[in-house]
Amino acid sequence: MRVLIVALALFVLAGSCILSAAPVSSAPDGADFYSDPVPDLEAYEPGTIVRREPLPQFDVLGSHTERILYRSADPRDSAVSVSGLLITPTRAWAGPGPRPVIAYAPGSYGIADRCSGSSDLGLATTMPALLPLLAQGYQVVTTDYQGLGTPGEYEFLGRIASARAVLDSARAAAQRTDAPVALYGYSAGGVASAAAAELASTYAPDLSVVGAFVGAAPTDPVLRVDGQDGSESAATMLYTIDGLIGAHPDRADDIRALFNDRGRAVLDAAQDFCTIDALEYGPLRSEDLTVDGTSLGALMTGPALGPLTAANTVGFTAPAAPVMIVHGVHDVSVEIEQSRLLAHRWRVAGGTDITVREFDFGTELVPAFDHPAANAAAYPEAIAWIDGLVARRAEVCSTVCEFGEP
Template identity: 35%
Template sequence: MQKQRIRPSRRVRRAATATVAAGALVAGLAVGTSTVGAADFYTPPAQVGPAASEPGVLVRTQPIPLMAPLPGRATRIMYMTAYTDDKPVAATGTVIEPLARWGGRGPRPTVVLGPGTSGQGDQCAPSKLMGVPFALDVAKPSLALNFSLPEMLVLLNNGVRVAVVDYVGMGTPGVPTFLNRAEQGHAMLDAARAALKLRDAPGDAPIAFSGYGQGGAAAAAAAELAHDYAPELNVRASHAGAPMADVISVVNKVDGTHDAGTIGYLLNGLTVRYPKVKPILDRELSPAGKAVLAGVAGQCITDTGLTYGFQRSTAWTRTGESLGQLIARTPELRKTLDDQRIGKGKPSAPVLLEASPADDLVPYATVRRLFDDWRGKGASVQLSDTGLPPLLPGTGLAHAVAKSPNVLPATSYLITALTD
């Protein structure tokens, strides 16, 4: 495999100064409250007709404040997407129209961003955090963070429209289905459709997908589902940083780390989509394990790390085996989790994968496997290694730090693809 070094384009490098300045401004902002607006925005209509249930249809919109560094106008949206079984469901997100002019040929392009793991509580929805870098709910207590600021800033400064998804069940009724391949991919693709409708953009306007961690998995899922699920979209490229492409491997990797509680996000999501999973977990989980699932259901990722960080899942099962061992000996669980593995399809547009061998949350070997799977199917795919040393293994620091040096190369890659 030839390792790729993606250098930022001249246009994107010009935006770097603005990014640094904005980062300093954000660092100086005081704690804010989330810009929820009307409390009932996130409650879908009780009845929706067949035409209004089509994927990508806008249900409602709401202008919302945007934090000072971001040069654009933000609109919170509710749009229709689909569950794993293709039944319709409403999801929410944010579309940001840049103030900058698009300097490329043709209509303004749209990049759909899949946020990294934000949590499972409704208060963690990214669309509630567009006016502030973070929001503290002292009553719960809960701390929600906005993880997508750097990418949004660079893209908007280059005149690219940005759509940020909340994912199915995040903010809206229901349980967020963490790392569900189909539902994350659907949410990304339908957000692209909704963003074009919101701005009355041409149907063939260029589209790209991007994300890191959970967002990388969402972008990768959208890339390989696009051809069949949304063939009308003009998808030019995707970027998937540290994609959580193999869920079983992720479970084994995060067990005992700062992010151990995210396994609870996964299991909560599986129980609401796969009927065979709940009775297995009811039988196999210990009282402590069941308490973890109940506890993480209303938390953001920061809360989960503080509450369940560095716990071993051996305490969560009745037998004392790890959840990875439980999955390995239970065919129904193994099949359900393997269904979420990304790499079984083929992207129809080029993809940039980025990963770090030192990542302490996402196994590097699984990203390399995704690269090999896609390349074996004839896809146009690059893999760029982030050359960082191990940083306090198990804390998630190496995973978090590896994102920063990739922001400019990734956005440059996408902007170049959207410009051509």
Template identity: 35%
Template sequence: MRRLWTVLLAVVLVSTVAGPATAAEPPQGPAGDAFYTPPSPLPAGADGDVVWWRPLPDQSGARGYLVLYRSRSATDAPIAVSGRVLVPTAPWAGAGPRPIVSVASGTRGIGDRCAPSKFQPDYEKPLFVDAMLSRGWAVAITDYEGLGTPGLHTYVVGRSEGHTVIDAARAATRLPAAGLAAGGPIAFSGYSQGGGGAAWAGELAPSYAPELTVAGITAGGTPADLDVVAKSLDGGIGFGFLLLSALGLDAAYPELDLPAYLNDRGRTLYTTQQDACVDAVFGYAFGHIADYTTANPLATAKWQARLAENKLGARPPKAPVFLFHGSGDEIIPLSQAQTLRSQYCAAGVPVTWGTYLGEHVTTLAFSAGDVVGYLADRFAGKPARSNC
């Protein structure tokens, strides 16, 4: 009996010293479009776990990986999401683990062929992703829900975008081939649709991913209030973005039943544009909701409830935020971004606010250096300067 207790004690001590068993390395997935079709049923696991992965062709100074990872939909259902992880080839020379920036892409469209991991040109890469990699930071880039993977993309739906941006960062640390450690500093960064994704990630992270060390958030051209944005787009040059948004909300919340409000022209659009990429958007410039509907769905109680649910500002981030916008933004109104700034400031969030002289697209280019500089200061541990 004494010998048995000795053996059991030895097993307990070894287990304690060794710690919990490490998860098996995720398998490599199939090549081509088959990569984006997750196994059914989806393997059990935690949010951010890698389902499978494949190496991407090396680019100058960085290794790349295509990943399929677990996340959650707008209604908290488990889903598989595709994305990329980019890691500099040079060893990290800074203190602590290598930082990771989870980049939320701007609008690519709603069809699977428009996924950021497939779509060209990759306009964020030369503007700031390359600069992030050159500083030694790893970059994770989600494809979002239903963009590449099965189902329609839930375009501009906040909880879905926030979940997928957060879980891209988690997935980066759970891919052994990438060599990234958990527990290091994380940032969320994006512009336009990506500004919404980054801001939603910042708002959700304290409850959804409390284990993450979020050093900072940059969100530009942010659609913070979809109701205000929709009213501005109706009849404007960016009306096509409103059409994409309606399709995205309907995909996330089937009870909205968008087809019930459509006239013949609207039903044709609904069935023919579900594979549309961003280049198709401006073909609908200066259109009106009334051109495609028998009644305005946005005026109904159930649509208004979902729009309100997707309004930023109710859950202030715990990390400092760089919010910025173009003074002449013709797509996403400056006023609703200023309202978000006021809400964050009132809640005590350290907000650095920037306004750039320009419209929607040029502001992305004008702000790129400031975005990278802001994150460099956060990763260096410098206190954020608020101009609330």
């Protein structure tokens, strides 16, 4: 099985490099699935599946794949519909207890609706990343996040919005059973997984969250922007600002006033960016985009953006469940200081079960390799870690839990 995991992980690595260059389509396939209103959405419980459609072309490794729309709650507690994927193995679960649910938080493909992970464009990258998990017989559910593909504003790396989207996707998969849930995310998805780990005990105490895998997660927004500033992917640093503008319309004018004409033009353009669009835009220096030449990182600690930045910084609430943090030492897409700071903050906050794994591939000459490579290399250890958590929970629950098969 370990050989199979490694082979699938290498396929994931290759796919992440190749499929990211897929041509951009004009809109998600089946736009009505995403945009048609759901009558009486408020009446449904969070996590309720309100729309679904089969995707038989993605029934891989003996599984049934569906695109789903489920009910969640935005940071203001209003009902919102969120799209994603639900992939259920058809063979019986051979492990202890009920079949585990992996609530998978995809990385960023961009902030335009057509970039959502369950769209045709997103599926090309999402599905390969799920193969090692599906090979284990886990049930896997993914989220597109609130407002990405569906109506509403997408708050990129928004702590509460992304956490709730992940946790409600887990509810959609677990379907009121006591199935163990593992949160799993890498890169931008790692932020969502980390945020969900922080909020699980208060927002979704009904879920049996056994652990959270957090890979190369830019959980500190200021560090993320500073790391991207001036790079080939610098346009992505504006995703956060666009998200804040959309999520806080009452502050939109104050935020936009921080930028000059060029900066506002890039902000507007970035709203329709997927990955390739951002890379093609080329390097930017934030000092050239602001009214007074102040860097974006500095502005994010100032009076207009500082409170919003603080609210979206992960690490100051200790997760109740065990966490595994993974990162590549030479990662230049998300610098390793992000994971080291996250582990430190969680420990200071009282976190006691935090595993940190750093991968050193010795790729100083090809540093961009480390970001996707650490994701692929971590699968065997992460899966063994999840299996251990599931077995431990099954042992504890052998006499006190009521199991059901999701």
